[in-house]
Amino acid sequence: MIVEIGHFTLILALLVAVVQTIMPLVGAHKGWRGWMAVAEPAATVQFFLLAFSFAALTYAFVTSDFSLRLVAANSHTAKPMLYKVTGVWGNHEGSMLLWCVILAFFGALAAWFGANLPDRLRARVLGVQASVGVAFLTFLIFTSNPFLRLEFPPLNGQDLNPLLQDPGLAFHPPFLYIGYVGLSMSFSFAVAALIEGRVDAAWGRWVRPWTLLAWLNLTIGIALGSWWAYYELGWGGFWFWDPVENASFMPWLIAAALLHSAIVVEKREALKSWTILLAILAFGFSLIGAFIVRSGVLTSVHAFANDPERGVYLLIITGIFMGGALTLYAARAGQMQAKGVFSMVSRESALVANNVLLAVATFVVFLGTIWPLVAELIWDRKLSVGPPFFDAAFTPFMVALAVILPIGSMLPWKRAKIMTTLRPLWFVLIATFVVAALIWTIQSERSLIAPVGIALGVWLIAGAAVDIWQRTGRGTFTHRLGRILRLPRADMGRVTTHAGLGVTFIGIAALTAWQIEDIRVATPGESFRVGSYDVTLVDVRQLEGPNYISTMAEMRVDRNGSNVATLFPEKRIYPVANMPTTEAAIDNGVFRDLYLVIGDPQGNGGWSVRTFIKPYANWIWAGAIIMSLGGLLSLTDRRFRVAAGARKTPKTNAGVPAE
Amino acid sequence: MIRALCLAFALLVAAPALAVQPDEILDDPVLEERARDLSKNLRCLVCRNESIDESNAELARDLRLLVRERLVEGDTNDEALDFIVARYGEYVLLTPRATGSTLILWIAGPAMLLAALGIAAVYIRRRRPEVAATGLSEAEKARLSQLLDD
Numbered sequence: 043m044i045v046e047i048g049h050f051t052l053i054l055a056l057l058v059a060v061v062q063t064i065m066p067l068v069g070a071h072k073g074w075r076g077w078m079a080v081a082e083p084a085a086t087v088q089f090f091l092l093a094f095s096f097a098a099l100t101y102a103f104v105t106s107d108f109s110l111r112l113v114a115a116n117s118h119t120a121k122p123m124l125y126k127v128t129g130v131w132g133n134h135e136g137s138m139l140l141w142c143v144i145l146a147f148f149g150a151l152a153a154w155f156g157a158n159l160p161d162r163l164r165a166r167v168l169g170v171q172a173s174v175g176v177a178f179l180t181f182l183i184f185t186s187n188p189f190l191r192l193e194f195p196p197l198n199g200q201d202l203n204p205l206l207q208d209p210g211l212a213f214h215p216p217f218l219y220i221g222y223v224g225l226s227m228s229f230s231f232a233v234a235a236l237i238e239g240r241v242d243a244a245w246g247r248w249v250r251p252w253t254l255l256a257w258l259n260l261t262i263g264i265a266l267g268s269w270w271a272y273y274e275l276g277w278g279g280f281w282f283w284d285p286v287e288n289a290s291f292m293p294w295l296i297a298a299a300l301l302h303s304a305i306v307v308e309k310r311e312a313l314k315s316w317t318i319l320l321a322i323l324a325f326g327f328s329l330i331g332a333f334i335v336r337s338g339v340l341t342s343v344h345a346f347a348n349d350p351e352r353g354v355y356l357l358i359i360t361g362i363f364m365g366g367a368l369t370l371y372a373a374r375a376g377q378m379q380a381k382g383v384f385s386m387v388s389r390e391s392a393l394v395a396n397n398v399l400l401a402v403a404t405f406v407v408f409l410g411t412i413w414p415l416v417a418e419l420i421w422d423r424k425l426s427v428g429p430p431f432f433d434a435a436f437t438p439f440m441v442a443l444a445v446i447l448p449i450g451s452m453l454p455w456k457r458a459k460i461m462t463t464l465r466p467l468w469f470v471l472i473a474t475f476v477v478a479a480l481i482w483t484i485q486s487e488r489s490l491i492a493p494v495g496i497a498l499g500v501w502l503i504a505g506a507a508v509d510i511w512q513r514t515g516r517g518t519f520t521h522r523l524g525r526i527l528r529l530p531r532a533d534m535g536r537v538t539t540h541a542g543l544g545v546t547f548i549g550i551a552a553l554t555a556w557q558i559e560d561i562r563v564a565t566p567g568e569s570f571r572v573g574s575y576d577v578t579l580v581d582v583r584q585l586e587g588p589n590y591i592s593t594m595a596e597m598r599v600d601r602n603g604s605n606v607a608t609l610f611p612e613k614r615i616y617p618v619a620n621m622p623t624t625e626a627a628i629d630n631g632v633f634r635d636l637y638l639v640i641g642d643p644q645g646n647g648g649w650s651v652r653t654f655i656k657p658y659a660n661w662i663w664a665g666a667i668i669m670s671l672g673g674l675l676s677l678t679d680r681r682f683r684v685a686a687g688a689r690k691t692p693k694t695n696a697g698v699p700a701e
Numbered sequence: 702m703i704r705a706l707c708l709a710f711a712l713l714v715a716a717p718a719l720a721v722q723p724d725e726i727l728d729d730p731v732l733e734e735r736a737r738d739l740s741k742n743l744r745c746l747v748c749r750n751e752s753i754d755e756s757n758a759e760l761a762r763d764l765r766l767l768v769r770e771r772l773v774e775g776d777t778n779d780e781a782l783d784f785i786v787a788r789y790g791e792y793v794l795l796t797p798r799a800t801g802s803t804l805i806l807w808i809a810g811p812a813m814l815l816a817a818l819g820i821a822a823v824y825i826r827r828r829r830p831e832v833a834a835t836g837l838s839e840a841e842k843a844r845l846s847q848l849l850d851d
Contacts, residue, residue, distance in 0.1 A: 277720055277755055284750050312828060383828050391825050398817040406810040413797070413806050421802045426744045428752065428795025435810050563723045641722075650723050 045110060048098020049189035052139075055091035055146065056179040058084055062149075062172035066165035070237075078161055081168035082153040088175065089150035092143045096130075099139060099188055103130050109195035112136060112188045117199040118618055120589040121207070128212035132203070134336060134352075135188035137215055141332075142178050144216075144223040148252070149175065152227065159248060166234035167227075174226050177359045185352050204590065204616035204623050210270035218263030218290055222328040224256025225293055228300060229325035232318045233367050236374045241314040246307030249321060251677055253304065257297040258673030264290050265666035276624035278637050278654050280553070280662055283432040288411045289331030292404050296324040299400035302393050310382030310390055310455060315375040316397070322367045327404070329360040334411070385457040392450025396443065403439035410435065444498040444547060447540060448505025452512060466512055470504040487555060495551020502544030506537040535676025539669045546665025552658035565648040572653045575636065576600045580608075582640070582649055590614040592625075595640040595649065599629065611640040635659040720755050722762065727769055736769045739778060742795050743768070743785065752795055764793075 062084035069077025099112075103126050108114040116133045117126055131137040149171040156164045182188075206212075231249040235241045267290070272280045281287065300320040306313040337353025384390040410427045417423040448470070453463050464471075478497035485492055513533055514522035560572040564579040571577075580596040593613040599606045609627035616623070629636040634657045641650030721740075727733040737754060743764060745756035753761040753768075764785070771781040785793060799807045 275755075279755065282750070380828065384825070385829055386825055390828070394821050394825060398814070398821050402810065402813045402817050405813055409806060409809050413803075417797075417802060423802065424790060424792040425797045425803065426792055426795050427797055427806070428742070428744065428750075430742055430796040431806075434796075435807070439810075439814075561721055561723050561726060644723070 044098050045102050045107065045189060048095040048101075049187075051091040051098075052095040052179070052189065053183060055088050055095065055142075056176065056183060058088045058091060059146075059172045059175040059179055062088060063169050063176055065169075066172075067169035067237075070162045070165040070169070075161070078165035081165045081172075082156075084172070085146070085149040085153035085168050088172070089143075089146040092139075092146045096139055096143045099136060100127060100130050103127065106199065108197070108199055109191050110188075111190045111192050114192060114196050114199050118589065119198055120618070122588060124209070124212065125207045128206075131215050131219075132206045132212075135182070135186045137219070138178070138182045138186050139188050140216065141219050141223060142175065142182055144219050145171070145175050145178060145226060148224060148227050152230075152252075163234055163238060163245075166237055167230045170230040170233045171226060174230070174363065177362070181352075181355050181359065185355055198618075200618065204614070204619055204621050207616075208270060208274055210266055210274070214263055214266040214270060216263075217259045217266060221256050221260025221263050221290075221297075222293060222331060224252060224259060225297060225321075225325040225328050227252035228256065228297075228321040229363075229367070232321035233370065235318060236367075236370045239374055239377050241307065241318060241378050243308050243311055246304045246309075246311075246317070247681060249317075250301065250304045250308065253297055253300050253321070253324070254673050254677050257294065257301060258670040258677070260290065260294045260297065261666055261670040261673065264294060265663050265670075268666075269663050272659070273626055273628055274623070276626055276639050277652075278557075278626070278635075278656055278659070280550075280659070283410075283429045285411050286335050288407050288432075289327075289334045292327040292407055292411075293324055293331060295400050295404040295407070296320060296327055299397045299404075300324050302396050302400075306382075306390055306393050310384065312380040312382040312384065312390060313394070313397075314378040314380055315371075318375065318378070319371060320397070320401075322364070322371060326360070326364045326367075327408075329356070329363060330408075333357055333360055382456075384455065387453065387458045387460055389450065389453045389455045389458070392446060392453050395446055396450065399439050399443045403436055403443075406435050406439070407432065440547075441494065441498065444502055444543070447543075448501060448509065451505070451536065451540060452509050466508050467505065470501065470508055473504060474498075474501040485556070489555050492551050492555035495555070496548050499544040499546075499548035499551065502547060503541045506541040506544065509540070510534070510537040530681075531679040532676050532681070535672045535674070535679070537672075538675055539672030542665045542668030542670075542672055544665070545661050545668055549658045549661025549663075549665060553656055553662065556657045558655040560653040562651060563644045563646070563648040564651045565646065568648075570653075573655045574601060575606065575653075575655065577638070577651075577653050579649065579651060582643075587614065589618065590616045593640065595638075595651075597627070597638050597640075597651075599636055599638075607636060609636065609638050611638045613640055630660060632660065633658060720757060720761075721765065725762070725765055725769065727773065732769070732772050735778060736765070736772055739768050739772075739781060740765055742782070744793050744795050746789060746793060 062081060065077045065084075066081035069075070069080070101107075102110045102113050103117055104123070106113065106117060106119050106126070108117075112133060112135050116136075117129050121129070125132075129136075131140045149168055152164070152167055152171065156167070159167070228249055231245070231252065235245055264287075267287070268280045271282070272278055300317065303313045303317040303320055307317050333353060333356040336356060337350065382390070410432055413427045414425055417425050448467060449460075449463060452467070453460075474497045477500045478493040481493040481496055510526060510529070510533065511522070513529055514525040516522075517525075558573045560570070560577075562570060564570060566579055566581050569576055569578040576599070578598040578600070580598055582593065582595045585592040585594050591614065594610050595612075596608065596610055598608050607629035609629055611627035612625040614623045614625060615621070624639055627638045634655055637654035637656050637659075639652040639654075641652065643649055721737070727736060740754035741752050743753045745751045745753045745758055745761040745764070747758050747760050748756045751761075753764045767785065768781055771784055776784065782794070791798065797803045797806060
């Protein structure tokens with residue numbers, strides 16, 4: 043019964059979304075206040091209807107209602123409760139419902155916290171947001187309905203893909219979707235502004251928190267996915283340039299560009315039409331991402347719903363929204379008059395450079411991702427574009443970005459003197475070169491990856507420190523120290539995020555350059571040396587888990603005679619899904635991870651064993667966490683708060699204490 | 702009993718082989734290093750999107766052995782790759798060769814960057830502040846004196 047009500051509220055939500063699209067947009071056009079006012083209650087209702095629908099589906103999963111086709115195909119009674127719940131979005135239909143819920147949630151947020159927006163703009167934003175909802179709800183209900191029943195329910199389900207039964211991956215999709223879908227808000231604001239024909243500093247201020255919210259969640263989502271790949275797939279890679287990964291990376295890059303250009307709109311009223319274009323493209327890449335993941339046109343490790351019919355529908359959605367928005371853009375962008383002027387050397391120019399690098403880097407990733415498709419369609423050439431291409435074609439942009447970042451973020455607005463800005467950075471610059479030279483001399487490899495990557499990381503982190511220090515102005519040391527905490531949160535957020543990027547740079551460079559790998563056959567009791575560690579295969583046992591069978595090895599790791607860790611790498615088989623997985627055992631450390639994998643039994647009673655020493659691996663994700671924390675800090679800046687100005691008014695009747 | 706059943710089941714399910722097997726590794730570390738580098742650039746044809754260095758598939762293992770065989774016989778890296786491309790097609794290469802239409806893919810990045818920098822430079826030049834106030838035009842001067850006279 044609950045499931046049927048959930049199905050019903052889903053359909054109802056579609057109808058509400060249709061109303062929410064038409065009435066506010068028409069109302070805003072004609073100036074009918076009553077019609078415009080429909081937007082907010084409609085957004086709220088739509089969200090609660092979908093939330094109920096989602097809860098109903100979750101209920102079906104939790105109670106293992108196998109009469110529901112989706113539950114039968116993706117769940118099992120023996121599955122731990124956590125994965126019964128996360129199984130709701132571990133499949134195409136459920137994840138699409140989650141997508142719609144988040145879409146409606148953002149609409150509702152805009153309705154709840156949009157009191158400071160002009161009525162007309164708010165009505166249009168909510169209308170456009172609802173139109174995206176209409177498209178996805180139609181897609182959900184007509185091609186991927188999660189509430190379809192089975193005529194003959196099976197006794198038990200087919201289980202969720204064991205690779206997905208993992209805490210890292212369980213929470214990866216929600217964050218990712220908040221990111222993807224959050225960009226729909228930026229899109230709605232952009233389209234609403236185009237309809238209005240006006241973009242001003244206030245618009246820049248309104249669009250920024252939504253983009254920030256989307257971007258920081260996207261950061262967490264991508265980091266979780268990468269972390270999962272690192273420990274789950276058994277060889278410790280963290281990024282594969284797989285189409286599906288690129289699908290999440292492209293919106294991230296564009297959103298990062300948008301965040302920066304929106305600052306220029308807000309502070310200087312320039313780059314307006316470019317910012318609008320970025321806002322449209324950011325969501326466009328989210329849509330393309332959805333298409334890539336769910337259509338299966340590009341072969342990927344992760345694709346979980348390869349259905350051409352759905353692909354076509356998603357392509358149509360992408361086409362309509364991008365085509366429509368870009369046409370509107372072409373018609374209206376000319377009206378966006380830039381006001382601010384600035385010289386060649388200025389914060390504005392630096393942000394333009396940031397945008398050029400990020401946008402072109404995105405374009406390179408995009409081209410590499412779709413190139414196999416293009417080559418086959420046009421030249422009938424079947425080819426692959428893999429990690430070596432992306433590493434070579436993408437990395438230079440990030441290097442250039444890191445080089446200019448600390449300087450750019452400290453340049454004054456309007457007109458700057460490069461030497462004045464560089465003055466406090468000289469010391470950092472020298473330190474950076476010293477670090478690079480030191481690493482180059484110490485390391486045994488003749489590779490530039492580590493010296494360049496780590497030096498850039500140091501440059502970013504130290505640059506961020508100098509940046510915040512300069513912001514404290516003049517005065518004694520303690521005075522300035524005290525001022526740091528009182529700086530605007532946006533400044534704190536900026537330097538935190540930039541430093542986080544530096545931490546990630548260091549992690550990626552060190553891991554790529556210095557990883558040690560050892561593959562061998564070891565018999566129980568045997569010891570061998572990897573790097574400066576002695577690894578002993580103590581024993582191998584067979585065990586049973588709740589819904590799997592495990593081959594577990596006990597391995598001891600010593601260094602200089604003292605025990606560092608005892609690890610238990612596993613190989614599991616999930617009988618229901620008939621699928622094996624490797625569970626690497628990892629001893630996490632600040633400066634290195636020990637990463638052990640147990641393989642197959644060999645003829646002589648030995649086991650194949652892989653040992654990795656992965657230097658600075660955790661810095662990659664630590665950097666991502668710092669980046670998202672920076673985003674969060676920035677998001678809490680006073681000027682983004684709801685009605686920041688209104689709350690400032692003191693209580694008039696409270697009386698003023700005598701001084 | 703249940704344990705025995707589970708074990709029996711476990712044996713029925715084909716266990717995955719780890720990517721690179723200990724028995725594949727060449728004795729010569731230099732050759733092995735080269736083989737690993739080449740493997741990272743070769744696609745496992747039956748997998749979804751993995752290099753043969755990462756893949757657990759049988760075919761990937763065959764290809765890894767083939768690469769090592771070629772290297773042992775004295776092929777250079779390029780010769781070994783040519784040998785494999787001749788048999789499996791260019792689809793097997795994860796780094797597309799910069800020939801023919803693929804040249805576009807390789808050039809697109811730098812070309813776009815140049816174009817974008819050009820556009821940005823033009824934009825920034827246009828946003829440059831007017832160099833000093835140019836004073837009033839003749840017509841404006843006339844209008845001003847007229848206003849002052851009034």
